[in-house]
Amino acid sequence: MLMGSLWTPRGIYNAVIIILCIIMPWLAPAIGQEFFTDVFTRTMIFAIAAISLNLIMGYGGMISFGHAVYIGIGGYTVGILSYHGIDNGWIQWPMAIGLCGVFALIFGAISLRTKGVYFIMITLAFAQMMYFLSVSIEKYGSDDGLNIDSQSQFGVPFFDLSDPLTIYYTAFLCMMLCVYITYRFVNSRFGMVIRGSMSNDERMRSIGYPTYGYKLTAFVIAGMMAGLSGILSANFEAFMSPDNLFWIASGDLIFMVVLGGMGTIFGPIGGTVLFLVISEILSNFTESWHLIFGPLLILVVLYMRGGMEGFFASLGRSQND
Amino acid sequence: MTKTVLKVDNLVKRFGGLVATDHVSLDVEQNEIHAIIGPNGAGKTTLIHQLSGMIEPDSGAILFNDVEITQLSAPSRCHAGLVRSFQITSILxxxxxxxxxxxxxxxxxxxxxxxxxxxxxxxxxxxxxxxxxxxxxxxxxxxxxxxxxxxxxQRRLEIAVALATSPKLLLLDEPMAGMDSEASESMTAYLRSLKGKYTMLLIEHDMDAVFALADRITVLVYGQVIASGIPEEIRKNAEVRSAYLGDD
Structure with missing residues (x-):
């Protein structure tokens, strides 16, 4: 099942998060915390990147430590095209996603020749390479970032991405679409192969799978999906900066996935919500909120194997025993 | 005339100064069970790794159904019908x-x-x-x-997975590894029931199993073939007895 049975702790937890995403634009003003609509828009945009990372990390064992680079490539493509006066979304979006695919193909083709810690280091190196590229081009803002004057224009009536509600629900629909695509993919024949290769690559090769090609395909799909996150981010923030593809951003994505539950369909959404909401709340209390947040994450990794999803799933199991 | 399914010709693999496979030649005929025995460190697993395409030999050739496959990747060998099982259970x-x-x-x-x-x-x-x-x-x-x-x-599942790929030749790397005598006997019986349906190259430590199953036996010591023949010849071979079978 897509969400597991609904009336289990895990099902209820996932339902609550999705319902929160649906009603936040009304809930936030009602409780006098209007900025939460923005927090949730940003959350859902990041969740798309986390979902895509989960596809390769949670289902394919590919721990990419440079996944934010595709947010950057997607976002900068929108920003740079817009800078040159091309704000047509029908051009911007396919081009951004296509470019992410091309870069993921190049980066993946090289990184996937290695395993384990080397794979992590090479993906990190590629991402940092692109980070320094974004810092060095003064025309596009270098480290001050690039202001984006106009959102993507689609020429569709009532569809205006500068409207907060429109971008909110666009992000929501994109996120749900990515979840659904992931769900279909990981349960398909293709998905069984990358999951098998995560479990035991040698075995998969010896029963006849050239696993490299399958893993590379998954890597490219994930890169393109993260590119969508970058496109939305550029439209929502009207700004792209090198920080978007800095290694810390990639590290945050890994944390979102681990916090939510690697290798679960909805896990990355819950992980992203918790990650961003907790950091938002903590940063309101104190400047040095990382001091609290860091140990919190360590505790989750140590004591909640399987993240939030795993935690709620185990609650369900102990009830049935 | 029986058909030769697998032909290994002068295979050599060195790891630094150690010659793990030292000019090994052998062949496996259609529908036979050919067993490879040898003491620990004789290079049995290294040999099977080369046959299945997981490591590349330094020289020599592997012919499968008269086609040279020495350079073929592991997945392609599997598609050709050369399928291995693992000594250390490696199911998912x-x-x-x-x-x-x-x-x-x-x-x-x-x-x-x-x-x-x-x-x-x-x-x-x-x-x-x-x-x-x-x-x-x-x-x-x-x-x-x-x-x-x-x-x-798990050992049975290991065999089931190999069978599911529709192999023409099964490379069985110690299917009885870690089994008690009862389980080992039932596995032996099962493999015997496959005899005639599949061609098998069997690497095994369990001598009862080997002598119960094998049509031919090749003995490997320090990477070299010291003897090859039908079970009776191997049992009598003095060199094999001193190197491996013990004096009993």
Whole structure:
């Protein structure tokens, strides 16, 4: 099942998060915390990147430590095209996603020749390479970032991405679409192969799978999906900066996935919500909120194997025993 | 005239100064069980790694059905019909028993760049997989996680997965490894029931099993073939007795 049975702790937890995403634009003003609509828009945009990372990390064992680079490539493509006066979304979006695919193909083709810690280091190196590229081009803002004057224009009536509600629900629909695509993919024949290769690559090769090609395909799909996150981010923030593809951003994505539950369909959404909401709340209390947040994450990794999803799933199991 | 399925010609593999495979030549004929025995460190597993394409030999040739496959990748060898099992059980532990076999069935049905339909509901995968499980006696364990199977059952699953790829030649790397005598006997009986249907190259420590199953035996010591022949000849061979079988 897509969400597991609904009336289990895990099902209820996932339902609550999705319902929160649906009603936040009304809930936030009602409780006098209007900025939460923005927090949730940003959350859902990041969740798309986390979902895509989960596809390769949670289902394919590919721990990419440079996944934010595709947010950057997607976002900068929108920003740079817009800078040159091309704000047509029908051009911007396919081009951004296509470019992410091309870069993921190049980066993946090289990184996937290695395993384990080397794979992590090479993906990190590629991402940092692109980070320094974004810092060095003064025309596009270098480290001050690039202001984006106009959102993507689609020429569709009532569809205006500068409207907060429109971008909110666009992000929501994109996120749900990515979840659904992931769900279909990981349960398909293709998905069984990358999951098998995560479990035991040698075995998969010896029963006849050239696993490299399958893993590379998954890597490219994930890169393109993260590119969508970058496109939305550029439209929502009207700004792209090198920080978007800095290694810390990639590290945050890994944390979102681990916090939510690697290798679960909805896990990355819950992980992203918790990650961003907790950091938002903590940063309101104190400047040095990382001091609290860091140990919190360590505790989750140590004591909640399987993240939030795993935690709620185990609650369900102990009830049935 | 019987047909030679596998021909190994002067295979050499060195690891630094150690010659793990030292000019090994052997052949396997259609429908026979050819066993390779030898003390620990004789280079049996290194040999099987080269035959299955996991490591590359330094020199020599491997011919499978008269086609040279020395440079072929492991997945391509599997598609050609040369399939191995592992000494250390290497099933997918977090997959169910049925999923393990279904994946092997899927591998022989062409490419798996199919992204949309649920594989776990696909009867063209499930049904052949279930049939193979029934055959190896794991039919009622199909929905158990493979990691939760007893050791003997895992070894059977290992064989089931290899069979599901429709092999022409099975490379069995110590199928009795870690089994008690009872389990080992039942595995021996099972392998005997496959005799005639499959050609097998069997690497095994369990001498009772080897002499019960093998049509021919090759003895490997320090990477070299010191003897090769039918079980009776091997049993009598003085060199083999001193090197390996003991004096009893």
């Amino acid at each position: 532990k977090n997959f169910t028993v049925l999923d393990n076999v279904a994946l092997a069935v899927q591998a022989r049905q062409g490419h798996s760049f199919r992204f949309w339909k649920a594989a776990q509901k696909d009867q063209t995968l499930r049904q052949p997989a279930q049939e193979i499980l029934d055959e190896v006696g794991l039919g009622d364990r199909s929905h158990v996680l493979a990691g939760n199977l007893a050791h003997g059952e």
